[in-house]
Amino acid sequence: MRGETEVPGDKSISHRAVMFGALARGVTRVHRFLPGQDCLSTIDCFRKLGVRIEQPNPSEVVVYGQGPGGLKEPSEVLDVGNSGTTIRLMTGILSGLPFFSIVTGDTSIRRRPMGRVTRPLLEMGASIWGRENATKAPLAINGASMALEAIHYNSPVASAQVKSAVLLAGLFAEGCTSVREPLVSRDHTERMLAAFGAKIGRSEDRLTASVEGFPELRAQEVEVPGDISSAAFLLVAASIVPGSELVLYNIGVNPTRDGIIEVLRAMGGDVQVENAREVAGELVADLIVRSASLKGTTIGGAIIPRLIDELPIIAVAALFAEGTTEIRDAAEMRVKETDRIAVMIRELRKLGADIEERPDGMIIRGGAALRGAATESHGDHRVAMALAVAGLLAEGETVINDAGSIDVSFPGFAELLERLRRRA
Numbered sequence: 001m002r003g004e005t006e007v008p009g010d011k012s013i014s015h016r017a018v019m020f021g022a023l024a025r026g027v028t029r030v031h032r033f034l035p036g037q038d039c040l041s042t043i044d045c046f047r048k049l050g051v052r053i054e055q056p057n058p059s060e061v062v063v064y065g066q067g068p069g070g071l072k073e074p075s076e077v078l079d080v081g082n083s084g085t086t087i088r089l090m091t092g093i094l095s096g097l098p099f100f101s102i103v104t105g106d107t108s109i110r111r112r113p114m115g116r117v118t119r120p121l122l123e124m125g126a127s128i129w130g131r132e133n134a135t136k137a138p139l140a141i142n143g144a145s146m147a148l149e150a151i152h153y154n155s156p157v158a159s160a161q162v163k164s165a166v167l168l169a170g171l172f173a174e175g176c177t178s179v180r181e182p183l184v185s186r187d188h189t190e191r192m193l194a195a196f197g198a199k200i201g202r203s204e205d206r207l208t209a210s211v212e213g214f215p216e217l218r219a220q221e222v223e224v225p226g227d228i229s230s231a232a233f234l235l236v237a238a239s240i241v242p243g244s245e246l247v248l249y250n251i252g253v254n255p256t257r258d259g260i261i262e263v264l265r266a267m268g269g270d271v272q273v274e275n276a277r278e279v280a281g282e283l284v285a286d287l288i289v290r291s292a293s294l295k296g297t298t299i300g301g302a303i304i305p306r307l308i309d310e311l312p313i314i315a316v317a318a319l320f321a322e323g324t325t326e327i328r329d330a331a332e333m334r335v336k337e338t339d340r341i342a343v344m345i346r347e348l349r350k351l352g353a354d355i356e357e358r359p360d361g362m363i364i365r366g367g368a369a370l371r372g373a374a375t376e377s378h379g380d381h382r383v384a385m386a387l388a389v390a391g392l393l394a395e396g397e398t399v400i401n402d403a404g405s406i407d408v409s410f411p412g413f414a415e416l417l418e419r420l421r422r423r424a
Helices: 011-023 037-048 084-094 107-111 115-123 160-170 188-196 228-240 259-266 301-306 308-319 331-335 340-350 381-392 403-408 413-422
Strands: 002-005 025-031 052-057 060-066 100-104 127-130 136-142 152-154 176-180 200-202 208-212 221-223 245-252 270-279 282-290 324-327 354-358 361-365 374-376 399-401
Touching (some): 011 025, 011 037, 011 060, 011 084, 011 160, 011 221, 084 100, 084 160, 115 160, 160 188, 228 245, 228 270, 259 301, 259 308, 301 308, 308 324, 308 331, 308 340, 308 381, 340 354, 340 374, 340 381, 381 399, 381 403, 381 413
Parallel strands (some): 025 221, 152 176
Antiparallel strands (some): 025 060, 052 060, 270 282
């Protein structure tokens, strides 16, 4: 694996740029937008809410915001597709708007837990109905005709989506709304809301975030950095394929998201961070990665929220490491697009992996010779890409069925992987 490349724009930041631009006054321009299906679902939903959004080219988005009053009652159901970020953050926003809406998604979304979001929103005075006592989509939301009630919410999970939903509802509450988490989760919402003009507070230990209600949000120019969750697949590929060296430009290295770099280094990986700088409130850098002899490690505790989406590809790195790697405290993997613990174990075993399931993670014993096999993505983009990287070093042909799911976050991934491999 040799060469230089960028990766698609950060999915989390792309979602938020469209949403916050819709709530702001003025024209928000989003550069290096991720044109994956999840982010396109966000655009579609906000268009149905009456917001004018143009896309001059796939990676450029222009949002014509008129403030919260510019959002109107939709005449049809808002379908988020496979995007958990869209449904959870949008539920927070819709709870504070004075009209009725229904939100749903695909089969995966309708299985995912929504109670962690709806419970605090109901506490704030929102009116929400849905399956299983408003804990599963579809959700019907009758937005507040008066201000919501500001609360201090102690979240039982470290989840940027839960935190963001409550803070976004807090934009429509009188006073200060705050969320405290057991561990620090990614903070893109706080950074971007502050850039748009909201008054954001953070506790010294970074576990509590707060927002003052009814700010005047102002349109911004948003430069989306490369998604480190997408870069992770190339970082691992270059680490495990002998003789590799890759340079990845303009990657977001937000300290709440950079756990993959820390783990690879702990495993003996050769990852350098260069040209670090701040772009539109987000930390960005170029990453240089070379192949290395990896060693097993233990991954758990406070680092888990910083790499929860990268754990499937970390499991692949562990297959090619000397010794045993244990992933623990990661039960959140079970409520992603799939049960990623069960699915990764099932599919990697097809390749010959020595891997053991745990309720909150897995134990991976490195060194087993992998052999190509027919595998399934289960409709999960990160599972599909992790299996593709594992297939680089498996003997024979590896097939990943339903690999079209990769377009959710990394359009062109297979072609890029092949191009970088041909340069070797």
